[in-house]
Amino acid sequence: MSVAHSEPHPRRRFVRAWLLIVAALVFATAALGGATRLTGSGLSIVEWRPVMGALPPLSDEAWHAEFAKYKTIPQYQEVNRGMSLEAFKVIYWWEWGHRLLGRVIGVAFLLPFLWFLWKGWIEPGLRLRLWTIFGLGALQGAVGWWMVTSGLAERLSVSPYRLAFHLTLACTIFAMLLWTAQRLKPRDGIDLPPRIRTRAMLLLILVLAQIYLGALVAGSRAGLIYNTWPLIDGALVPDVSRLFFERPWWRNFFENTLLVQFNHRMLAYAIFALAILHTANVARASRGGAALTGALVLASLITLQAGIGILTLLHVVPLGLALLHQAMAVVTLAVAVIHAERVSQRRAATADIMRPLLSS
Template sequence: MTNASSPSGVDPASQSVLSPETIYRRQEAAKRNRRVLRMWLGVVLIAIFALVLVGGATRLTDSGLSITEWKPIHGVIPPLTAEEWQEEFELYKRIPEYQQINAGMDLAGFKRIFWWEWAHRILARGVGVLFAVPFLVFLVTGRIERRLRWPLFGLFVLGGLQGAIGWWMVASGLSERVDVSQYRLATHLTLACIIFAAIVWVSRGLAPHSADEAPSGLRRFAGLLAAMILVQIYLGGLVAGLDAGLAYNTWPLMDGAFIPTDVLAIEPWWRNIFENPKLVQLDHRLFGYLVWCATLLHMGHAFAVAPGTTHARRSAILFALATVQAWIGIATLLTQVPFDLALAHQGAALILLGFATAHLRGFYGAYPPPVMVRVGTQTPEEKLPSAA
């Protein structure tokens, strides 16, 4: 098997000097491997995007507690007979959500919420398989560069942790509450977005980059933006968990006031930040304004210090995406969180985070090539024939 990750013009097995033709073939093999890995990670990103949207739909339809047991293997198969459906329904009747919110629901109504949660869980398992199986194949066949093996394995571990956090979230609503904990829901959503952003980071590093230079301050600003967007997504998770989007449905004021009354009604005061729907919605609004202003400043900074570069052009796209996301959020609020707009708002947040991550990764350039251009006494600056 050709070792496409040889670090120099010396074969690591025989320590013999490689010919220019051999190094050229290995470089081309490395480029092909990177293309294959990018395609694979792109498919995983699409699957995670779909998973996040289905998770949002599960929340919007109040379906998340319809499956009351965690069966990672057996749970793949839904109820197939009338008896199995009735058994599943009886389990649901034991939890507070049914007893206090959905008492009197018939089996047909239960099936509607069951299928949303089952689809979310089966899609999550599918994403795990979609990541794990190709990863093992690429690892065994030597297609994954040494520098990426542990990071990709770490992403696989995070995916497993995300599944456990998902059940931890569901468990919070099975005994005393009629819904899941907003803390756990926001954690579940944020970790999914971290995994999504990390895959974007790796995939972008495997792609060709421009050679445009940019000041380090601009790169740090881009990093701050990506972190701010992630914080805003966490705040959005709190809004979803508390149904805080329904607390006020006016804009720009909140029922005639910039800061509504009773935003500090809960003691101690700091709990209002996470548990008072009025303050939670206000926090999400204000931080959203801050994110939008920051993307505007970043765009102005980029065009001032790095005009004509890909960094400046990407900053303009990032600002446009932030503006679209802000308008979707306002429309969602004013129309009292309809299903389609709420999902669009969640999906646009993921797109914004993904682009902000790719924008930040662009400042660092592609991963160094796995094969150095050096043969015998040749220097690294002496290039071999290009495949272009």
């Protein structure tokens, strides 16, 4: 049984299109951030200037000044000593582009949002949600700089803890934008058992958690070792003494590269199994339709992403495969969001969020 919804109001379409554009920008920024990390470019700009930093060096003198600042940090002194100015420009442009996209997102979100508020197109419930997203976006900018500072004094790269937080926060913002945009799309509701809705939400949460674990793998460079599959360190399950040798014990989950990679593998297996089970349950309960299509697409993407991850590991993290693996993680998250929102019970909320539009 389904519940019909009215045709979309033109103003609602504008708001939804705006949210989708911002979500696409967040996706692009996450992908560019992955390229920045994988090319070793993330520490090339050693200052945080939210406004004036939008301008790149515009003269030869300015380029030499930026290069001189980079020469003061450990990464240059111990890894890139002797780097030419032209080589520095390459890594600088990666980081500058990543930061510029972050600034573009802020403008692309805030200006239309203020205009929609001024026109009275957004009711209080949605208004609070959007202010929350904006606040998280501002926090993300600060977290990005906080992450960079971890590699400016003693480390040769950024902290895995901060990198994982930075990527996970970006993906959370992306998921919130996409979920909110989907809520503004009038469709028929889907009558499904509660357990299916619960599993769809669980898949969404686990995909986000897997992105966090993947960021820990990337930040700790755990993908550069134990490059075998299905065995890891010569076994399906490594010896406990090797998984938990750090003290205190909880540090192993973040700093023991064997356990970090093992956890990423195990959660991948769990997500794959849950996706197959979920698809079978939806097939029995829905007899086709959007819910089954979403479950099938999600399960297929999870399978594909697992395969890409295995290839990335076996080939010792080549740039192309690593970039594809991170981008596909966000694509998988997007499909998980769309599917979970589509089968959720709160379909009636769609009409309430933008009621002022329908009465104007």
